[in-house]
Every structure is written in structure tokens, then in C-alpha cells.
Amino acid sequence: xxxxxxxxxxxxxxxxxxxxxxxxxxxxxxxxxxxxxxxxxxxxxxxxxxxxxxxxxxxxxxxxxxxxxxxxxxxxxxxxxxxxxxxxxxxxxxxxxxxxxxxxxxxxxxxxxxxxxxxxxxxxxxxxxxxxxxxxxxxxxxxxxxxxxxxxxxxxxxxxxxxxxxxxxxxxxxxxxxxxxxxxxxxxxxxxxxxxxxxxxxxxxxxxxxxxxxxxxxxxxxxxxxxxxxxxxxxxxxxxxxxxxxxxxxxxxxxxxxxxxxxxxxxxxxxxxxxxxxxxxxxxxxxxxxxx
Amino acid sequence: xxxxxxxxxxxxxxxxxxxxxxxxxxxxxxxxxxxxxxxxxxxxxxxxxxxxxxxxxxxxxxxxxxxxxxxxxxxxxxxxxxxxxxxxxxxxxxxxxxxxxxxxxxxxxxxxxxxxxxxxxxxxxxxxxxxxxxxxxxxxxxxxxxxxxxxxxxxxxxxxxxxxxxxxxxxxxxxxxxxxxxxxxxxxxxxxxxxxxxxxxxxxxxxxxxxxxxxxxxxxxxxxxxxxxxxxxxxxxxxxxxxxxxxxxxxxxxxxxxxxxxxxxxxxxxxxxxxxxxxxxxxxxxxxxxxxxxxxxxxxxxxxxxxxxxxxxxxxxxxxxxxxxxx
Numbered sequence: 001x002x003x004x005x006x007x008x009x010x011x012x013x014x015x016x017x018x019x020x021x022x023x024x025x026x027x028x029x030x031x032x033x034x035x036x037x038x039x040x041x042x043x044x045x046x047x048x049x050x051x052x053x054x055x056x057x058x059x060x061x062x063x064x065x066x067x068x069x070x071x072x073x074x075x076x077x078x079x080x081x082x083x084x085x086x087x088x089x090x091x092x093x094x095x096x097x098x099x100x101x102x103x104x105x106x107x108x109x110x111x112x113x114x115x116x117x118x119x120x121x122x123x124x125x126x127x128x129x130x131x132x133x134x135x136x137x138x139x140x141x142x143x144x145x146x147x148x149x150x151x152x153x154x155x156x157x158x159x160x161x162x163x164x165x166x167x168x169x170x171x172x173x174x175x176x177x178x179x180x181x182x183x184x185x186x187x188x189x190x191x192x193x194x195x196x197x198x199x200x201x202x203x204x205x206x207x208x209x210x211x212x213x214x215x216x217x218x219x220x221x222x223x224x225x226x227x228x229x230x231x232x233x234x235x236x237x238x239x240x241x242x243x244x245x246x247x248x249x250x251x252x253x254x255x256x257x258x259x260x261x262x263x264x265x266x267x268x269x270x271x272x273x274x275x276x277x278x279x280x281x282x283x284x285x286x287x288x289x290x291x292x
Numbered sequence: 293x294x295x296x297x298x299x300x301x302x303x304x305x306x307x308x309x310x311x312x313x314x315x316x317x318x319x320x321x322x323x324x325x326x327x328x329x330x331x332x333x334x335x336x337x338x339x340x341x342x343x344x345x346x347x348x349x350x351x352x353x354x355x356x357x358x359x360x361x362x363x364x365x366x367x368x369x370x371x372x373x374x375x376x377x378x379x380x381x382x383x384x385x386x387x388x389x390x391x392x393x394x395x396x397x398x399x400x401x402x403x404x405x406x407x408x409x410x411x412x413x414x415x416x417x418x419x420x421x422x423x424x425x426x427x428x429x430x431x432x433x434x435x436x437x438x439x440x441x442x443x444x445x446x447x448x449x450x451x452x453x454x455x456x457x458x459x460x461x462x463x464x465x466x467x468x469x470x471x472x473x474x475x476x477x478x479x480x481x482x483x484x485x486x487x488x489x490x491x492x493x494x495x496x497x498x499x500x501x502x503x504x505x506x507x508x509x510x511x512x513x514x515x516x517x518x519x520x521x522x523x524x525x526x527x528x529x530x531x532x533x534x535x536x537x538x539x540x541x542x543x544x545x546x547x548x549x550x551x552x553x554x555x556x557x558x559x560x561x562x563x564x565x566x567x568x569x570x571x572x573x574x575x576x577x578x579x580x581x582x583x584x585x586x587x588x589x590x591x592x593x594x595x596x597x598x599x600x601x602x603x604x605x606x607x608x609x610x611x612x613x614x615x616x617x618x619x
Contacts, residue, residue: 063369064362064601138395144382222384225355225392229365231378240380250383252506253358255528255602260508 049264066258077241084150097165121159128156129223147237157210168202204285350582352379356389356402362601399576403569404484421574428598431557432564433529445549457500476501477522527602557604
């Protein structure tokens with residue numbers, strides 16, 4: 001008996017190879033579409049804004065006179081904003097994910113909560129702005145402060161981190177979990193020493209995506225009434241602030257041509273901050289990651 | 293430092309959860325009550341504490357129109373240079389700004405239109421007195437490409453024909469125009485400029501044209517297409533005079549078509565001139581030293597700032613008159 005029918009194989013081999021190559025080409029094309037757009041965008045922005053990236057630009061406050069305009073206040077403001085948003089959102093959402101995956105009883109209510117967290121990820125950011133305006137700015141009387149805006153953005157990105165953290169925690173093999181319990185570890189010891197470190201790479205991927213969205217967000221800040229012209233930087237989380245994306249958005253709308261180049265320069269700065277922020281996250285991920 | 297900020301943040305988020313749990317019952321009443329007490333608390337505490345750098349006591353908060361914003365930002369810079377303190381000015385748009393102004397959250401509101409009756413009644417409800425100041429004039433400019441050689445003037449009726457979508461080609465607008473397809477552009481509903489055009493030219497009917505969010509895109513669309521037409525603020529025309537041709541406009545009260553120039557906009561003979569306002573909270577004018585100084589400073593410097601931003605200043609004496617009328 002012949003295990004492999006050589007005639008049959010050689011007959012269909014050509015077609016299979018072609019099909020394989022076609023699919024490979026299609027997938028490559030998919031990757032390239034995104035990549036080409038991204039590269040065009042970055043090159044175009046850098047070419048427009050490069051000459052305007054001066055020391056003065058980095059150290060001056062915003063201005064309606066293009067020759068004086070800078071991003072100092074906006075950079076400091078955006079950093080402050082992230083300093084509030086990052087810890088609040090990370091702790092709340094990793095905690096939520098941990099509860100839902102490890103502690104919550106498996107019943108309808110838990111399922112309902114899980115589904116709604118995913119739905120929350122699709123709510124437009126303006127809606128979160130309105131929520132923040134009602135609760136943080138007015139009811140808790142925080143005003144248009146760093147804290148109010150940071151909490152609003154935290155709520156906005158919460159679902160993204162929760163969902164990705166859940167996914168990461170779920171992907172920790174149950175054998176590891178059982179081994180830990182089998183060794184006499186308590187639930188808390190298992191969660192804190194085994195599951196969390198194993199889930200960190202996935203969690204941080206979620207955090208990167210979420211914080212990248214938060215730092216570029218304009219709409220909720222406009223709703224909260226965050227100022228565009230402000231010639232001081234915040235001294236505490238209760239002071240008001242400027243934000244880089246709002247500064248950029250304001251410049252796009254100005255009639256003077258120079259502002260179009262300043263906009264590009266502002267975008268470069270925003271990208272650099274984003275890049276630095278994500279580098280730190282990736283560093284942490286590589287340092288703590290423990291794969292099973 | 294960072295740790296305490298973070299702890300505070302954590303605390304606030306806990307408070308939020310508590311508030312969310314307990315709040316669902318009698319919310320509306322609580323809302324307005326806490327709202328008004330916040331303001332008084334704000335005005336009191338921040339006046340004394342935070343703004344220690346300047347030579348004046350009090351803080352200055354404004355919001356409103358993005359059209360008026362460049363004027364106020366220039367004034368704010370000058371004010372900062374002189375008094376080493378500055379206002380915080382947002383750009384929520386005229387309507388968005390009035391929402392905060394009527395709640396007493398801001399001291400002044402920039403507006404590219406007059407305050408509406410609804411907003412006035414809200415202010416009355418909340419017991420807020422206000423004063424209306426004029427800082428400058430904008431001339432909404434209707435423009436075609438520099439290469440367009442046949443459009444020499446348009447009446448309000450002709451503009452209506454174009455922007456209501458009735459005209460497919462220029463010959464539909466006026467018989468001696470060539471039979472070329474017409475494309476009309478304008479800023480979208482988020483702009484006061486759009487609302488002003490709808491009110492004055494369209495008799496409050498919707499515009500049927502290409503509406504674009506970014507006014508700079510309106511300008512470049514008109515520049516690139518010789519058979520197109522667009523409208524935008526005067527400053528956008530001034531910045532692009534090389535490539536644009538402003539169309540003289542004849543309103544219902546005009547005997548002939550009038551070109552937008554500094555003079556015709558200033559004396560309102562140009563039918564699409566519109567005033568730029570700043571609304572101020574009277575109580576703050578009287579009790580907040582910094583804000584009063586700021587408003588005086590604004591009126592003193594508005595002429596130069598208005599022109600620098602590409603708008604038209606009022607006649608000099610009008611500013612002085614408004615300073616004298618400060619409540």
C-alpha cells in the first residue's frame with residue numbers, strides 16, 4: 001500500500017504553492033497599507049514642522065502671534081495629566097480585571113458586568129467629557145483641574161485596560177495556578193506572585209494602547225472647559241492646565257499660515273512624548289515578564 | 293509629592309463611586325445647590341491663595357468663541373507682561389462658553405453673536421447681571437478664486453440661490469454668468485460664522501453646500517477651483533488675498549454691492565459685518581480687582597489686538613465710551 005500518492009501530490013502541488021503565495025502577498029499588502037499611511041503621515045508632519053522645532057518653541061507659552069507661540073505650558077500640562085490618569089486608571093482597571101477573573105462568582109450578574117465593560121469601550125469620548133463635567137467639575141467642585149480631567153480620562157480608558165487585563169489573566173495556564181495552590185500558597189499569594197507577574201506583558205500592552213489614546217484626546221477636555229490660553233503651569237493637581245492636543249487643535253483653526261507649521265511641530269512633540277511613555281512601558285514589560 | 297497627588301486621586305475616585313451610588317435619588321436639586329455654593333467657595337479661596345505671583349488679587353476665567361479667542365489671547369499676553377498674571381481662556385465656542393457663563397463658572401465669555409434670549413433668561417434665573425462689550429467687528433467674506441473673472445458682485449438673493457443648492461451652474465445664479473458647474477463651500481455647523489450666514493442670508497434655512505470643519509480647508513478648496521465659491525471670516529481672506537478675490541455683496545438695504553474693506557466693515561455698510569462681543573459678569577467686575585483691571589485693559593488694547601488678529605477695530609471713541617460705562 002502506498003502511503004503517499006506521488007502523482008496526486010505533484011498534480012495539486014503547483015496550485016497549492018500559488019495559493020500560498022497569493023495569501024502571503026495579500027497579508028503583506030494589508031501590513032503595507034497601514035505602514036505606508038503611517039510613514040507618509042510622519043514624514044509629512046516632520047517636514048512641515050521640523051524648522052519650527054526650536055528651543056523657543058519648547059520654552060514659550062501658547063500665543064496667537066505665531067512668532068511667539070510655543071508648547072511649554074501644554075507639555076507640562078499633558079505630563080501632569082498623564083501623572084494622574086496613568087496610576088488611577090491602571091490601579092482601578094487591573095483591580096477590576098483581577099476581581100472579575102479570579103474572585104467574582106460565575107453568574108449572570110458577572111457576565112452582565114463583563115459585557116457592559118466591553119460596551120463602555122465604544123462610548124464616544126465626548127460622553128465621558130459630559131460625565132466628567134457633571135461629576136468631577138461641578139458636583140465634586142474640582143473645577144477644570146488636572147485632577148478632574150485626569151479622572152475623566154481614566155474612566156474613558158478604563159474598559160480598554162480591563163478587557164486586555166482580563167484576557168492576559170485568563171491566558172495564564174491553569175496548571176501554574178494549580179501548582180501554586182498545591183504548594184500551599186494562599187489565594188492572595190497565588191494572585192500577587194504567580195498570576196500578576198505572568199499577566200503583566202498583556203496588561204501593559206493594554207495600558208500602552210489606552211494611555212496613547214488618553215494623551216491625544218481633545219473632545220472630553222473641550223467639554224470640561226480646559227483653557228487654551230493660560231500663561232502659568234499647574235502647581236498642584238487642583239490647578240487648571242493646558243493640554244497638548246487642545247493646543248494643536250486650536251492652531252489648526254488659525255488663519256495665519258505659520259500656524260499650520262506650528263501644528264506640525266506640536267504633533268511631533270506629542271509623538272515624542274507618546275514614544276517616551278511607551279518606551280518606559282515596554283521596558284517595564286520586558287523587565288517583569290515571566291512566561292510559562 | 294507625586295505620591296500625595298496620587299493618593300488624592302485615589303481618594304477622589306473612591307468619592308466618585310460613593311457619589312454615584314448615593315446620587316441617583318434627589319439629584320437635580322442637589323446639583324444646583326452644590327453648583328452655586330461651589331462658585332462662592334471658588335471666588336473666595338482662590339482669590340486669596342493660588343495667584344500669588346501677580347500684583348492684583350483675584351483670578352480671571354473666560355471661555356467662548358474661537359473667533360474672538362485670538363484677540364483675547366493677544367490681550368492676555370500683554371496683560372501678563374504688565375501685571376505678571378494672566379487670565380485662563382478656553383475655546384468652547386460661543387454657545388458652550390455661555391453654558392459656563394450662565395452657571396457663573398466664568399467671569400467673561402467671548403461671543404461671535406449676540407447673547408440669545410434663552411441665555412438671558414438663564415442668567416436671570418441664576419441672578420447674574422452682565423454687561424455686553426464690543427471688542428471689534430468681523431466681515432464675513434464671500435470669496436472666489438483669484439482666477440475667476442466673471443463674478444464681480446452678488447446679492448443676498450443670489451447667495452441664497454447658491455447656498456440653498458438651487459443652482460447647479462453659475463448661469464442659474466445670474467443669466468450673464470457662464471454655464472460652469474458651481475461648487476459652494478463653507479464652514480460647518482460648529483462655527484458661529486456658519487450660523488451668522490444662515491441667519492442673515494439664508495433666512496434660517498439650512499445650507500446645502502460642502503460644509504467643512506476646518507476653515508483653512510474651505511479656503512484652499514476655493515483657491516483650487518475657479519468655479520467654486522466660499523465664505524469665511526475676514527481674517528481668512530486677509531491671510532489669503534493673493535489667491536482669493538472677495539466678492540462685493542449687496543444686502544437688502546444696500547443700493548449697490550459693497551466690497552469688504554476695513555472701512556465698510558467698521559461702519560457696517562458692508563452687509564455681512566458682524567460684531568464681536570465679550571460678555572462680563574457684573575458682580576466680578578465690581579468685586580474682583582484683577583478681573584476689573586483685565587476688562588479695562590482689554591478695552592484699552594482691543595483696537596490693536598483686533599487688527600493684529602485680522603479683524604476690524606471699532607472707532608477709537610467707542611472703546612473709551614465703553615470704559616466709561618463700566619458698571
